[in-house]
Amino acid sequence: xxxxxxxxxxxxxxxxxxxxxxxxxxxxxxxxxxxxxxxxxxxxxxxxxxxxxxxxxxxxxxxxxxxxxxxxxxxxxxxxxxxxxxxxxxxxxxxxxxxxxxxxxxxxxxxxxxxxxxxxxxxxxxxxxxxxxxxxxxxxxxxxxxxxxxxxxxxxxxxxxxxxxxxxxxxxxxxxxxxxxxxxxxxxxxxxxxxxxxxxxxxxxxxxxxxxxxxxxxxxxxxxxxxxxxxxxxxxxxxxxxxxxxxxxx
Amino acid sequence: xxxxxxxxxxxxxxxxxxxxxxxxxxxxxxxxxxxxxxxxxxxxxxxxxxxxxxxxxxxxxxxxxxxxxxxxxxxxxxxxxxxxxxxxxxxxxxxxxxxxxxxxxxxxxxxxxxxxxxxxxxxxxxxxxxxxxxxxxxxxxxxxxxxxxxxxxxxxxxxxxxxxxxxxxxxxxxxxxxxxxxxxxxxxxxxxxxxxxxxxxxxxxxxxxxxxxxxxxxxxxxxxxxxxxxxxxxxxxxxxxxxxxxxxxxxxxxxxxxxxxxxxxxxxxxxxxxxxxxxxxxxxxxxxxxxxxxxxxxxxxxxxxxxxxxxxxxxxxxxxxxxxxxxxxxxxxxxxxxxxxxxxxxxxxxxxxxxxxxxxxxxxxxxxxxxxxxxxxxxxxxxxxxxxxxxxxxxxxxxxxxxxxxxxxxxxxxxxxxxxxxxxxxxxxxxxxxxxxxxxxxxxxxxxxxxxxxxxxxxxxxxxxxxxxxxxxxxxxxxxxxxxxxxxxxxxxxxxxxxxxxxxxxxxxxxxxxxxxxxxxxxxxxxxxxxxxxxxxxxxxxxxxxxxxxxxxxxxxxxxxxxxxxxxxxxxxxxxxxxxxxxxxxxxxxxxxxxxxxxxxxxxxxxxxxxxxxxxxxxxxxxxxxxxxxxxxxxxx
Numbered sequence: 001x002x003x004x005x006x007x008x009x010x011x012x013x014x015x016x017x018x019x020x021x022x023x024x025x026x027x028x029x030x031x032x033x034x035x036x037x038x039x040x041x042x043x044x045x046x047x048x049x050x051x052x053x054x055x056x057x058x059x060x061x062x063x064x065x066x067x068x069x070x071x072x073x074x075x076x077x078x079x080x081x082x083x084x085x086x087x088x089x090x091x092x093x094x095x096x097x098x099x100x101x102x103x104x105x106x107x108x109x110x111x112x113x114x115x116x117x118x119x120x121x122x123x124x125x126x127x128x129x130x131x132x133x134x135x136x137x138x139x140x141x142x143x144x145x146x147x148x149x150x151x152x153x154x155x156x157x158x159x160x161x162x163x164x165x166x167x168x169x170x171x172x173x174x175x176x177x178x179x180x181x182x183x184x185x186x187x188x189x190x191x192x193x194x195x196x197x198x199x200x201x202x203x204x205x206x207x208x209x210x211x212x213x214x215x216x217x218x219x220x221x222x223x224x225x226x227x228x229x230x231x232x233x234x235x236x237x238x239x240x241x242x243x244x245x246x247x248x249x250x
Numbered sequence: 251x252x253x254x255x256x257x258x259x260x261x262x263x264x265x266x267x268x269x270x271x272x273x274x275x276x277x278x279x280x281x282x283x284x285x286x287x288x289x290x291x292x293x294x295x296x297x298x299x300x301x302x303x304x305x306x307x308x309x310x311x312x313x314x315x316x317x318x319x320x321x322x323x324x325x326x327x328x329x330x331x332x333x334x335x336x337x338x339x340x341x342x343x344x345x346x347x348x349x350x351x352x353x354x355x356x357x358x359x360x361x362x363x364x365x366x367x368x369x370x371x372x373x374x375x376x377x378x379x380x381x382x383x384x385x386x387x388x389x390x391x392x393x394x395x396x397x398x399x400x401x402x403x404x405x406x407x408x409x410x411x412x413x414x415x416x417x418x419x420x421x422x423x424x425x426x427x428x429x430x431x432x433x434x435x436x437x438x439x440x441x442x443x444x445x446x447x448x449x450x451x452x453x454x455x456x457x458x459x460x461x462x463x464x465x466x467x468x469x470x471x472x473x474x475x476x477x478x479x480x481x482x483x484x485x486x487x488x489x490x491x492x493x494x495x496x497x498x499x500x501x502x503x504x505x506x507x508x509x510x511x512x513x514x515x516x517x518x519x520x521x522x523x524x525x526x527x528x529x530x531x532x533x534x535x536x537x538x539x540x541x542x543x544x545x546x547x548x549x550x551x552x553x554x555x556x557x558x559x560x561x562x563x564x565x566x567x568x569x570x571x572x573x574x575x576x577x578x579x580x581x582x583x584x585x586x587x588x589x590x591x592x593x594x595x596x597x598x599x600x601x602x603x604x605x606x607x608x609x610x611x612x613x614x615x616x617x618x619x620x621x622x623x624x625x626x627x628x629x630x631x632x633x634x635x636x637x638x639x640x641x642x643x644x645x646x647x648x649x650x651x652x653x654x655x656x657x658x659x660x661x662x663x664x665x666x667x668x669x670x671x672x673x674x675x676x677x678x679x680x681x682x683x684x685x686x687x688x689x690x691x692x693x694x695x696x697x698x699x700x701x702x703x704x705x706x707x708x709x710x711x712x713x714x715x716x717x718x719x720x721x722x723x724x725x726x727x728x729x730x731x732x733x734x735x736x737x738x739x740x741x742x743x744x745x746x747x748x749x750x751x752x753x754x755x756x757x758x759x760x761x762x763x764x765x766x767x768x769x770x771x772x773x774x775x776x777x778x779x780x781x782x783x784x785x786x787x788x789x790x791x792x793x794x795x796x797x798x799x800x801x802x803x804x805x806x807x808x809x810x811x812x813x814x815x816x817x818x819x820x821x822x823x824x825x826x827x828x829x830x831x832x833x834x835x836x837x838x839x840x841x842x843x844x845x846x847x848x849x850x851x852x853x854x855x856x857x858x859x860x861x862x863x864x865x866x867x868x869x870x871x872x873x874x875x876x877x878x879x880x881x882x883x884x885x886x887x
Contacts (some may be wrong), residue, residue: 016798032524036634039526042749049747053324054794061489064630065318066414089633112461115799122437125317127717129429133422134381138301138699141379145336148390158383158408161415164317167595171704194381 175216293320294674297698324414354682389595508678683831
């Protein structure tokens, strides 16, 4: 691709959990349209370090859209402007020469900032520990083909299981709700016969933990689905609600 | 010291059963008296932590990730092997064993591979019971697909996200134990040293990556499940944080390193596009099931692919290997792609790519059929390259993907330091000189779910353990040595950021210790690497404080180790004066250009003992015997 771009960045800088943050402004010439968004940040960090300044901290790992580590709020949108794309898979060809880009961390009370753009999402792990599993021990399970699962059911469970736990749904929601994340796991295990034995306890425990962590209630705006990089559907939230109701009534 | 692989006696089919009976047991009430430290919580680590806690052991698990669900196992796409023989196509435990030993080009330990094959069926059962949504047929039963190096369909998969689903299964099992209080999980902790006391591995020193504090963790045994070291090449398909620090520092404390030069270069990756490239992206080998690989017959043919008529295309894998075709093992497919490009048939702007073409499959089965099977891979390709793989062939090129080498372990998965167990990609054990597709997930979970729970019990029951204190001398010494290293790194205050050195190391390794290696190049690398290491220690610049969240410091620690490990890899590649699997010494090839082994001289595992920084390491050999799969020239014709 031809030509390079000059990009102006407004980046959230915050030294640690207890400090006050602020926006810092950087101008970056020589941005190639073929670069990924994170490679653009790598380039900026090389510059900063060479100048003796601290690099911008941001979480990232696989850089292929599956590990769920990257968590950038770009121009007011979780993972940036593209539908169904994580920040690490976003490329600079999406932007134009002279663009100004604002980068913030996920903003939600249960996700405190650790440094700059890095947040603490361990609340998700605690929700999983509360009930996001099937209680089987290693060994002594039946042959894998003992329980036939209709293909459409397996496919729908897989749609839910595709969640990468990045937290974009929480960041996108004006209530900071984690309903889509919780719904994806509850729905996967409610759809599959393996999860049926514990469906009642699971949904109650996960929802209770979600509330205790300080996540808000569903805003019904569907912002979560719109910003989910794996396009998890809000119909799973409907299933979460029905599972929850069922658990409370039966 | 002599290397004893501790292979049980008896016919290969009975070794594991006999061994399980011979091993000592820890009675249920005593298990809670033992404390096991698990470093790394990917497939191998999470499955081990969960299974050991279920048995009653107290487990502490550490990860440098913020959550076990981020581990690089999550990126595995294609699938996991098991010889269930559901498709009725002639598979068996013995056939998977045979394929794996042959695929590894006769440089793996037969007994280990047989056991891996034996326990692999139980992995599928376990994962299904956990709610892993494997692909199903319309009748509701599990679907299989084929993978490289095999003529049967034995690969179970969950779309193109099999690693993700298996990891989430292991993670959920582990988080259940965290909820029950039997596993204590510490996130954002990076192991920076192993603590050896009284000749046994008794703990680790880890850096709290949030506040920079060094923390001591003591236990009765230490399990390393910390993955491979492909990032020594800087550009690889590994996630950015993957590193060798845990294994390398254990090596420096006495754990031998096995076959460090055995690196896997994966054939179906998206080619390098620019100087700024930070990593490479793999697309599942399963694409080779339905995609056809070709280059133009004419050299430097600049026409668009759809302008090149059928008779002017060279489907070179189908031509050279009529029976396996596009499904030859990874090392063969990668080497042939390089050869085609080196001869001038490469495509794309750099000439370092070959075509992977789905047009015939799309014509035969329709685009929707292809999208259902491989949709996420086509999306990924489009996202990265800006091109549509449905409309014109994708361009692919090999990239570093996996390391078969790793810490040497015996049949019990214990290293040369008593009480140090090594699982998954971090050990050297089962894949010989080349790993077959869909076998990494299998090995990680076999080690964690079905092997370590037995073998660690035998170790604990057979040894006496002195009480150890995290404030004691062994921990103080290790902690001081880590603090000292950090101080030294910061104190350099040079001019050059860490990544600049890392890229330079990557270029040296790719050039001289990559897909093709020769004595002259390796000798050259043995000069370049120590010189680069010296420059690193004179000129590296790390900003920020060591007592805070500091990603530059994290990278510096990792690179300091890569700069030492790289030299060992080159040394090992130079010693191994033969070609085998992914280790291709250009001096040793058959007339057809295949890897030519020298079994008389090199049928051994090279296990290296650390002798001090800047000192030549000591070589130990574990001879390999093949009683079942007779070594022959691998043929995929």
